[in-house]
């Protein structure tokens with residue numbers, strides 16, 4: 001075991017301003033349902049370019065509400081990536097929909113127009129078609145927005161972007177630069193503010209959209225399906241049973257609200273988002289240079305990044321190169337050995353993610369398509385997420401790369 005302090009794969013970065021903002025909120029009138037929630041939502045719009053943001057209790061709740069607000073229900077099908085956090089698929093199941101999985105390109109971890117089309121074609125042969133596509137910006141690299149939009153349009157499907165990994169990222173379509181979350185190519189996008197993400201509120205999430213109707217449904221579903229709009233009441237305002245206190249529940253909603261304390265933290269974190277993303281990008285460059293300098297690039301390969309992409313680097317993933325003729329099981333064993341060796345050095349790396357269709361739940365409730373996908377298996381066998389967070393310093397990167405060298409026998 002290493003005597004040096006352990007390094008996690010990700011963690012929050014907080015300073016005095018964050019602490020002061022939360023304390024001030026605690027000393028004020030509103031702990032929840034107050035003005036700081038709206039202020040945070042406005043900040044999210046400013047940082048992403050979306051017209052509307054609805055902040056909720058976590059990213060999973062954001063997925064659930066987004067699917068519901070988009071009208072996903074029993075009998076519908078949603079297609080998501082085979083490699084993502086389980087929540088992207090689970091949200092579809094909460095809404096009562098069936099799930100189809102699309103394969104990923106193992107060099108990037110991302111779905112492509114082709115892999116989504118293949119899933120849609122396979123659904124078509126079952127007489128089904130997707131209502132929604134939920135592609136994922138895995139590791140912080142935006143998937144190909146133009147390709148996915150045209151596949152969705154051909155299939156008559158909506159798009160919910162899972163941007164839990166990519167706040168602060170950018171992409172280009174026809175020479176025009178767009179911010180992740182702008183919803184320029186999707187009906188909606190979701191974010192997560194878990195401590196390992198770009199900004200944190202402890203737990204927290206948000207849905208972004210440019211659609212006013214979707215926003216209204218999201219706001220109601222976030223709070224029990226209740227509204228207070230007089231013009232929509234089922235009773236006239238003159239009714240003695242109706243008054244200034246009156247409200248109506250018109251839908252089966254939830255309590256997925258976020259608190260004002262969390263949003264106070266979210267606001268001070270948002271101010272630092274550009275700096276956080278810049279630091280993550282600098283760390284990625286440093287990893288690339290250090291891996292090259294250590295002569296490790298014939299053993300390990302960082303994920304490919306498409307041209308024109310502004311990567312948000314939630315994660316920095318390297319993959320063990322397969323040997324000629326090597327089975328995936330053998331590659332997976334070598335990756336496991338490397339992972340265990342790093343852990344013994346106090347480097348708490350991670351693997352993102354076990355393919356979702358491999359989970360016992362999805363074996364028992366099989367997807368309509370995409371139960372076993374070769375790209376997902378190849379990606380999972382070879383990948384390790386190295387430490388990546390704004391307070392990681394250059395010496396930490398050098399320590400990680402030196403440990404990789406030792407473990408791989410090249411140091």
Ligand SMILES: Cc1ncc(COP(=O)(O)O)c(C=O)c1O
Pocket residue numbers: 058059060061084085087088136162164165192193194203204205
């Ligand atoms: C890709 C992706 N989607 C959704 C979520 C769910 O977010 P939360 O943990 O805030 O519920 C996560 C969380 O890790 C995620 O990585």
